[in-house]
Amino acid sequence: MSPALLFDLDGTMLETDAIHRAVFTDMLAPRGIAVDEAFYMEHIHGRLNADFFAEWLPDEADPEALSEAKEAEFRRRLPHPFPAMAGLHDLLDRATAAGLPIAVVTNAMRPNAEAMLRAIDARDHFEVIVIGEECPRAKPHPDPYLQAIEALGVAPEQTIAFEDSPSGIRAARAAGAFAIGIRSSLSDAALRAAGAHRTLSDFTDPALADILRRFKGVPA
Incomplete structure (x- = not known):
């Protein structure tokens, strides 16, 4: 077989980690969370947005909308090709x-x-x-x-x-x-x-x- x-x-x-990290940095800074490379690798890399937001933004009113916004911005910044x-x-x-x-x-x-x-x-x-x-x-x-x-x-x-x-x-x-x-x-x-x-x-x-x-x- x-x-x-x-x-x-x-x-x-x-x-594309650099793009994801930049989007998270811009999105989380106003919420009081600083995203450097170490934080990104330890807490975000390889995880679903839902799991990360549940841990770090438990009081977020609409975490699903936040996740959608984050990924839409990632797609906007992703170069083609x-x-x-x-x-x-x-x-x-x-x-x-x-x-x-x-x-x-x-x-x-x-x-x-x-x-x-x-x-x-x-x-x-x-x-x-x-x-x-x-x-x-x-x-x-x-x-x-x-x-x-x-x-x-x-x-x-x-x-x-x-x-x-x-x-x-x-x-x-x-x-x-x-x-x-x-x-x-x-x-x-x-x-x-x-x-x-x-x-x-x-x-x-x-x-x-x-x-x-x-x-x-x-x-x-």
């Missing part, structure tokens, strides 16, 4: 040519996911896009990965998940996938501490070929 390749989106297929993670398009082209099942598994809301995939010119590669907030539970729970695995019709042990956050790594591992951490924001040690089997600098990392050879049918 050929394996499936499951891709987190933001921080894995492209790096936007650079994909190095080596991503080559891997997607090889996987598509080999007929491998592939999917996006993300905690981003659907309009953001669509905008980011279009910005990096990768939308046509994916028929299956699983959105965390549309599942019973988002990452770090395994539900989004389990939904993608079911949709693609593959066994969990025949899936490779690419992730950049601890919550995503934990979700992929809990679903039974082989979890690869992309070191876009975090170190090898931090990603392995979250449960990553291996880590890569990006999709041009020579270690990727060795990993892919472990799975039948993956073009190295």
Whole structure:
């Protein structure tokens, strides 16, 4: 059986943390919360807006509207085109040519996911896009990965998940996938501490070929 390749989106297929951080900074400063890189990585990175706002703005009158406003501003600031993670398009082209099942598994809301995939010119590669907030539970729970695995019709042990956050790594591992951490924001040690089997600098990392050879049918 050929394996499936499951891709987190933001921080894995492209790096937009700087845009998100700037939007959060502008939005939260009037509410008395200073967002620097350390705060962003500890409290915001990889989480749903709803979870962050529940913790840090429990008295917000309309947290859903705040979340919608934040993401609309992110989409407004996202350049088109936007650079994909190095080596991503080559891997997607090889996987598509080999007929491998592939999917996006993300905690981003659907309009953001669509905008980011279009910005990096990768939308046509994916028929299956699983959105965390549309599942019973988002990452770090395994539900989004389990939904993608079911949709693609593959066994969990025949899936490779690419992730950049601890919550995503934990979700992929809990679903039974082989979890690869992309070191876009975090170190090898931090990603392995979250449960990553291996880590890569990006999709041009020579270690990727060795990993892919472990799975039948993956073009190295």
